[in-house]
Amino acid sequence: MGPQRNRISGLGCHAFSFKVKVTFTQVTEIKIQEAIFIMSEPAVKRTMKSNTPAYFRKAVPAFLFIFCLILPALSQQADILLKGGHVIDPKNGIDSQMDIEIAGGKIIRVAPDISSQDAKRTVDVKGLYVTPGLIDIHTHVFVGSGQGFADGFSSVSPDDFTFKAGITTVADAGTSGWRNFPVFRKQVIDRSQTRVLAFLNIAGNGMTGFPSEEDINDMDTRMTSLVAEQYPDIIVGIKIGHYRGNEWTPFDRASEAALIAGVPLLVECHLPFLPLEEILKRMRPGDIYTHSFCVASDRECLLDEKGKIKPFVAEAKKRGVRFDVGHGGGMFHFDVAIPALKQGLIPDSFGSDLHRSSMNSGMKNMLDIMSKYFNMGMTFEDIIFRATWNPAQSLRRDDLGHLSEGSVADIAVFSIRKGTFGFVDTGGTRLNGDRRIETELTIRGGKIVYDQNGISATGRIDSQGNRF
Numbered sequence: 319m320g321p322q323r324n325r326i327s328g329l330g331c332h333a334f335s336f337k338v339k340v341t342f343t344q345v346t347e348i349k350i351q352e353a354i355f356i357m358s359e360p361a362v363k364r365t366m367k368s369n370t371p372a373y374f375r376k377a378v379p380a381f382l383f384i385f386c387l388i389l390p391a392l393s394q395q396a397d398i399l400l401k402g403g404h405v406i407d408p409k410n411g412i413d414s415q416m417d418i419e420i421a422g423g424k425i426i427r428v429a430p431d432i433s434s435q436d437a438k439r440t441v442d443v444k445g446l447y448v449t450p451g452l453i454d455i456h457t458h459v460f461v462g463s464g465q466g467f468a469d470g471f472s473s474v475s476p477d478d479f480t481f482k483a484g485i486t487t488v489a490d491a492g493t494s495g496w497r498n499f500p501v502f503r504k505q506v507i508d509r510s511q512t513r514v515l516a517f518l519n520i521a522g523n524g525m526t527g528f529p530s531e532e533d534i535n536d537m538d539t540r541m542t543s544l545v546a547e548q549y550p551d552i553i554v555g556i557k558i559g560h561y562r563g564n565e566w567t568p569f570d571r572a573s574e575a576a577l578i579a580g581v582p583l584l585v586e587c588h589l590p591f592l593p594l595e596e597i598l599k600r601m602r603p604g605d606i607y608t609h610s611f612c613v614a615s616d617r618e619c620l621l622d623e624k625g626k627i628k629p630f631v632a633e634a635k636k637r638g639v640r641f642d643v644g645h646g647g648g649m650f651h652f653d654v655a656i657p658a659l660k661q662g663l664i665p666d667s668f669g670s671d672l673h674r675s676s677m678n679s680g681m682k683n684m685l686d687i688m689s690k691y692f693n694m695g696m697t698f699e700d701i702i703f704r705a706t707w708n709p710a711q712s713l714r715r716d717d718l719g720h721l722s723e724g725s726v727a728d729i730a731v732f733s734i735r736k737g738t739f740g741f742v743d744t745g746g747t748r749l750n751g752d753r754r755i756e757t758e759l760t761i762r763g764g765k766i767v768y769d770q771n772g773i774s775a776t777g778r779i780d781s782q783g784n785r786f
């Protein structure tokens with residue numbers, strides 16, 4: 319809906335009434351532009367010159383400017399008010415009870431005790447935690463009817479799994495390459511409610527398996543960087559993943575494409591014949607190493623045989639290389655993750671490596687990984703930081719992972735359930751725990767997309783069928 323103009327004949331100019339639900343910033347911007355436009359209309363200028371004293375002519379623009387600033391605040395109505403929750407927003411240093419107003423798909427106000435009088439819908443979230451929507455930086459969601467991952471049945475549809483875990487943004491970890499990225503975009507990215515970002519595989523057709531995925535002739539630095547530059551809103555990095563040779567050419571081409579496009583390199587590290595020390599040395603600050611906490615045949619462990627962090631790993635971490643969990647179906651072991659955490663190698667993000675054969679194993683979703691770390695001793699606040707603002711930084715997306723006023727309303731609401739729980743790694747080892755993080759509500763772009771217990775439902779009924 320656009321602005322509605324009402325002519326106020328006595329002033330010979332326009333005033334504007336807004337009944338629309340857009341953000342304060344948007345409204346203000348439009349109003350200032352409109353005011354400047356009207357003041358510059360020749361008829362208005364002529365009328366003012368002939369009929370008004372000079373001091374009044376100067377005062378009118380200032381008055382209009384102030385008027386434009388004040389009016390939207392008076393006329394704005396919230397679509398949703400989240401009331402009484404414990405807000406954790408690490409970017410803005412908020413860790414206390416706050417209310418959040420949402421309108422036009424954006425967060426318009428975060429403050430204690432906002433009146434529910436003007437909100438279209440108030441959701442009582444007292445006793446629950448309200449955080450930015452979670453970001454899973456390692457998924458495989460280029461789902462299709464083919465074999466394997468790229469355009470295949472081994473990938474999954476994001477909306478089927480994200481919202482029930484409080485996730486509003488995923489990054490696909492190089493399931494597509496520059497050749498089939500347009501298909502991925504059309505088939506999944508544009509049709510999903512979840513925000514889907516992507517690392518582009520250096521292999522032209524992405525994850526097609528052996529031998530095509532390992533064909534060096536189809537690892538094109540120029541085309542990969544060009545396609546990455548063509549879609550800066552979606553492509554957040556370049557991936558090197560599966561390569562079983564001992565040449566550095568695939569790695570270096572991926573790294574160069576990332577450098578040209580100005581995005582990070584994601585090392586999915588199924589690179590059995592490339593030594594870890596050299597891999598980490600070749601990674602730049604901000605590049606991401608995933609599948610970090612596992613014992614696997616196709617990579618060297620981050621810990622030595624005594625369970626100590628290898629010095630070159632600590633050095634890479636210090637230099638700004640980022641370490642993602644990348645749990646998957648076989649890439650997370652408590653025997654590595656617990657000693658690493660104790661020694662300060664804390665994951666920068668909780669990437670799930672979501673795909674068809676990982677999601678029903680030890681790894682259920684990213685929230686389950688977060689619960690694992692909660693029971694391993696990490697604080698809830700730190701977990702939320704590493705599930706929201708920190709992964710947004712890994713993806714170099716400052717617009718995501720926080721609850722700033724004016725930002726997109728991607729929000730999750732969680733409860734912490736106490737009880738007796740078990741958490742399983744990909745080696746079949748169980749960790750006993752007493753806390754589990756559970757999703758109550760997920761909001762994506764200002765719309766409620768998941769509500770576990772109906773806390774936002776507008777009607778109530780008892781088991782006898784009586785409405786109340």
Ligand SMILES: [Zn+2]
Nearest residue numbers: 458491586671
């Ligand atoms: Zn993966």
